[in-house]
Amino acid sequence: MLMESILDLPIENKIFYAVLVFSWTVYLWEAYLAYRQRRIYRSTMHVPQELGKIMDTDTFEKSRLYQLDKSNFSFWSGLYSETEGTLILLLGGIPFLWKVAGTVTARFGLGPDYEIFQSLSFLMLATLFSAFTGLPWSIYNTFVIEEKHGFNQQTLGFFLKDAGKKFIVTQCILLPVTSLLLYIIKIGGDFFFIYAWLFTLGVSLVLVTIYADYIAPLFDKFTPLPEGELKEEIESMSKSINFPLTKVYVVEGSKRSSHSNAYFYGFFKNKRIVLFDTLMEDYSPLNKDGEPENGPAEETDTPTEAKAKPKNKKQGCNNPEVLAVLGHELGHWKLGHTVKNIVISQMNSFLCFFLFAVLIGRKELFIAFGFYDSQPTLIGLMIIFQFIFSPYNEVLSFCLTVLSRRFEFQADAFARGMGRASELYSALIKLNKDNLGFPVADWLFSMWHYSHPPLLERLRALGGTKQD
Numbered sequence: 001m002l003m004e005s006i007l008d009l010p011i012e013n014k015i016f017y018a019v020l021v022f023s024w025t026v027y028l029w030e031a032y033l034a035y036r037q038r039r040i041y042r043s044t045m046h047v048p049q050e051l052g053k054i055m056d057t058d059t060f061e062k063s064r065l066y067q068l069d070k071s072n073f074s075f076w077s078g079l080y081s082e083t084e085g086t087l088i089l090l091l092g093g094i095p096f097l098w099k100v101a102g103t104v105t106a107r108f109g110l111g112p113d114y115e116i117f118q119s120l121s122f123l124m125l126a127t128l129f130s131a132f133t134g135l136p137w138s139i140y141n142t143f144v145i146e147e148k149h150g151f152n153q154q155t156l157g158f159f160l161k162d163a164g165k166k167f168i169v170t171q172c173i174l175l176p177v178t179s180l181l182l183y184i185i186k187i188g189g190d191f192f193f194i195y196a197w198l199f200t201l202g203v204s205l206v207l208v209t210i211y212a213d214y215i216a217p218l219f220d221k222f223t224p225l226p227e228g229e230l231k232e233e234i235e236s237m238s239k240s241i242n243f244p245l246t247k248v249y250v251v252e253g254s255k256r257s258s259h260s261n262a263y264f265y266g267f268f269k270n271k272r273i274v275l276f277d278t279l280m281e282d283y284s285p286l287n288k289d290g291e292p293e294n295g296p297a298e299e300t301d302t303p304t305e306a307k308a309k310p311k312n313k314k315q316g317c318n319n320p321e322v323l324a325v326l327g328h329e330l331g332h333w334k335l336g337h338t339v340k341n342i343v344i345s346q347m348n349s350f351l352c353f354f355l356f357a358v359l360i361g362r363k364e365l366f367i368a369f370g371f372y373d374s375q376p377t378l379i380g381l382m383i384i385f386q387f388i389f390s391p392y393n394e395v396l397s398f399c400l401t402v403l404s405r406r407f408e409f410q411a412d413a414f415a416r417g418m419g420r421a422s423e424l425y426s427a428l429i430k431l432n433k434d435n436l437g438f439p440v441a442d443w444l445f446s447m448w449h450y451s452h453p454p455l456l457e458r459l460r461a462l463g464g465t466k467q468d
Contacts, residue, residue, distance in 0.1 A: 012368035019368075019387045020086060026394060027082045034071055034078075037445040041068040044440050050456065051439055054429050063436040066149040073145055077137045084133065095370035097129075098122055098379065112374075116182050119378035120175050127174070131167055138163070149436060151258050162219060162256070169218060177203055182377050193353040200353075201346055205267070212249075212265050212274065221252040225275065230282075230319045234273065237323060237418070241334050244269040254278050259435055260316060262325055264333065271333075273326065278434070281316040315434055317427045324415055324423035325431075331414030337407045344403075348396060356384050404451040412458055425462050428455060 009017075047060045088094065101122035102112065110117050142159060146152035154162070181199060188195045207215075216222065225231045225248040238245035246266070253261070253276040260278040264271055317325065332338055359365060365383050366375045415424045432439065432455050439455045446454055453461075 010364075012364040015364060015368040015388075016089070019390070020089060022390055023085065024082065026390070027078065030078065031075065033442075033445045033448055034075060036442040038068065038071045038075075040440055040442050040445075041071065041438065048440065054459070055433070055439065059433050059436075062149070063433075063438045066145075066436040067438040069145050069148065073141060077141075080137070089369070092370045094379065094382070097125055098371070098376065101125055115376055116179050116186075119182055119376060120179055122378065123174065123178055124171060127167070127170065131163070135163065146257065151436075152256075153254055153258060154256050158256070165218060169215065173207070178378070185377050193350075193357040197346075197350045197353045200349060204345075208265065209267060212272065216251070220255070222249045222274070223252075224248065225250050230280075230322065233319065233323055234326060237327065238271075238273075238330065240418075241330060243330055243333060244271050245273060246270050247272045249274045250277050250280075251275070252277055258315060260431060262322075262329055264329060273329075275322070275326075279316050279325070279431075280322055281318050317430050320420075320423045321427035321430065324420040324427050327415035327418045327420045328411045328424060331411035332407065335407075335410055335414060337411070340407075344400070352385060352389060355389070356381065359384050359388065398448065401449070401451050405453050408452050408458070409461055412462055416462055421462050425459060428458055428462075 041064055044064065047055055047057055051060070098118070101118050104121045104125075105111075105114060105118045108117075112118070139156075139159070142152050142154065143156065181196060184195050184199055185192050212222075225234070231248055234248055235245060237243075246269075249272065251274050253259070258278055259276075261276045262274065262279055264273045266272050316322075360375075360377075360380045363375065365388070366372075366379065369379070369383055369387075371379060412424065415421070431437075437455060441450065441454050452458075
């Protein structure tokens with residue numbers, strides 16, 4: 001009887017309820033996976049025998065509690081996000097916000113014919129709403145969870161200033177790009193999807209090119225790596241594999257978090273490497289200003305000063321280990337992983353724009369989400385890319401996770417081929433300790449979520465081949 005009632009529903013109602021059902025199905029699946037992993041966190045109270053040589057009891061317990069707190073937080077924030085999204089759909093939040101955006105543009109003398117301006121108004125209101133509703137969760141994550149486990153280095157003032165700056169920079173990029181994209185779709189004719197794809201390709205290449213030079217410095221301080229042994233070794237290693245390195249920077253990541261990272265960027269003959277100061281023992285301020293690990297604050301310290309000091313002194317890797325980490329990153333370049341990811345991304349983008357062109361004329365898609373009298377292009381992009389493509393996006397995300405793990409193993413093998421297996425082995429252990437990574441994972445959770453292989457799998461691959 002229920003099935004017959006569902007089959008009798010208008011097509012737009014079927015679309016709407018299918019979107020809701022799939023969204024909650026994905027959420028429940030993610031919640032189930034997270035539950036399996038939390039069960040691992042709760043039950044694995046002691047260092048497994050095979051980890052005894054690479055992780056001490058204190059670090060194991062710290063990482064267990066950190067990951068358990070993160071998992072609990074993710075559960076509640078995910079439940080809120082899913083509930084909020086469902087209520088927005090059920091209560092007609094999207095068409096309501098579109099009308100509000102129309103009211104705003106009307107005050108400037110711009111009527112319904114100025115759809116692009118109304119779209120930009122809608123986009124700004126939507127991102128503002130998202131920023132405000134997400135702010136309490138972000139504050140809690142930073143100043144409760146990250147603070148509790150010794151990672152947060154920010155003050156509330158710095159955090160809020162940073163959030164405001166990110167919002168402004170995002171709008172400065174998002175609004176012009178969106179307006180041009182909508183204009184291209186409007187005037188592009190039957191083959192607009194090709195022009196739209198080429199435009200987004202151009203935008204992505206420009207952003208990748210200018211990000212580290214013009215956008216990232218708005219938030220963090222970048223300084224050239226000083227002359228010395230490390231810089232010479234990096235340049236020598238880059239030259240040995242024909243990596244066209246032009247500059248090496250150190251980014252002051254320690255002012256916001258004690259997590260560490262390294263990456264490279266740039267096109268053609270203009271490649272640059274960026275190292276987080278927290279990645280390197282010799283540069284990390286946490287090693288210079290922090291108190292000894294597990295040691296008490298000196299009597300001369302005030303309670304506030306003692307609290308402000310980081311909890312772990314030995315942060316980061318020594319120079320040979322930093323080179324091994326870079327060997328792994330350069331392996332991604334030498335093996336073509338970066339290019340392959342770009343090609344996959346652009347093939348997916350082209351396919352999505354093509355399917356968008358096929359579906360955009362279907363009125364029932366707009367009616368399903370409360371747009372009975374109009375079919376705004378921006379709303380069509382939102383409905384099709386975010387809701388209609390959601391099953392495809394889930395499958396694609398899983399496939400990319402599997403591919404990413406394969407690439408990580410290959411990059412590890414490349415670093416091993418450069419004779420840096422033992423240094424990468426010890427670097428992975430140090431970075432796992434610095435970031436409080438928990439080395440035990442539920443197999444299903446790991447398969448679905450881990451874009452990088454679990455620590456033990458990487459160490460076995462490095463150690464096993466080294467012994468061969």
